[in-house]
Amino acid sequence: MNNLAVLATRIKSSQTRLTRNSKIFKTIIHAIQEKKGEGLVSLDLRKIPEAVADFFIICEARNNIQLKAIADSVEMQVRKHCGEVAYKHEGRQSQQWILIDYVNAVVHIMLSETRKFYQLEEMWIDAPLFEH
Numbered sequence: 001m002n003n004l005a006v007l008a009t010r011i012k013s014s015q016t017r018l019t020r021n022s023k024i025f026k027t028i029i030h031a032i033q034e035k036k037g038e039g040l041v042s043l044d045l046r047k048i049p050e051a052v053a054d055f056f057i058i059c060e061a062r063n064n065i066q067l068k069a070i071a072d073s074v075e076m077q078v079r080k081h082c083g084e085v086a087y088k089h090e091g092r093q094s095q096q097w098i099l100i101d102y103v104n105a106v107v108h109i110m111l112s113e114t115r116k117f118y119q120l121e122e123m124w125i126d127a128p129l130f131e132h
Contacts, residue, residue: 017046017054017104018046018054018055018104018105020042020044020055020130022105023081023082024078024082024084024102024105025042025055025057025105027077027078027081027082028057028074028077028078028102028105028107029042029057029132030077031070031073031074031076031077031078032057032059032070032073032074032107032109032132033132034073034077035066035069035070035073036066037059037060037061037066037070037109038059038060038061038062038112039058039059039060039115040057040058040059040131040132041057041058041059041121041129041130041131041132042055042056042057042058042129042130042132043055043056043057043058043120043121043124043127043128043129043130044127044128044129044130045124045127047127048124048126048127051124051127052106053101053103053104053105053106054104054105055104055105055106056106056107056108056120056124056127057105057106057107057108058107058108058110058115058120058121059108059109059110060109060110060111060112060115061109061110061111061112062112063111064095064111067095067096067098067109067110067111068092068095068098070098070109071089071092071098071100071107071109074100074107074109075089075100078102084102086100086101086102087101087102087103088101089101095111096110096111096113096114097109097110097111097114097118098110108120
């Protein structure tokens with residue numbers, strides 16, 4: 001499964017640019033922290049023309065149960081507090097990397113080994129990285 005391929009199938013909205021103060025951004029970060037997601041970072045992709053979103057939010061989980069709990073928390077909190085439903089989500093079956101796509105914010109929840117293997121932060125090295 002190639003979770004990055006799903007990003008190429010939709011169009012980023014240039015009309016609604018997110019900031020780190022956006023309600024959806026803050027809600028996603030809070031939902032991950034609530035479920036003790038580790039290594040939580042956000043990549044600000046707004047100044048990268050070929051980027052598929054304004055932000056990537058990346059974290060890792062210790063096991064499959066926590067991985068699912070974080071993903072469920074993100075989707076529930078965003079729906080409850082922002083009224084938004086994910087455009088797409090991938091990876092719930094393999095339970096190694098769950099991607100939740102809110103078009104301008106894409107959440108990547110990974111097991112530690114998967115995160116080390118794909119090194120998303122290295123792929124987007126030009127993007128400012130913020131630790132949360």
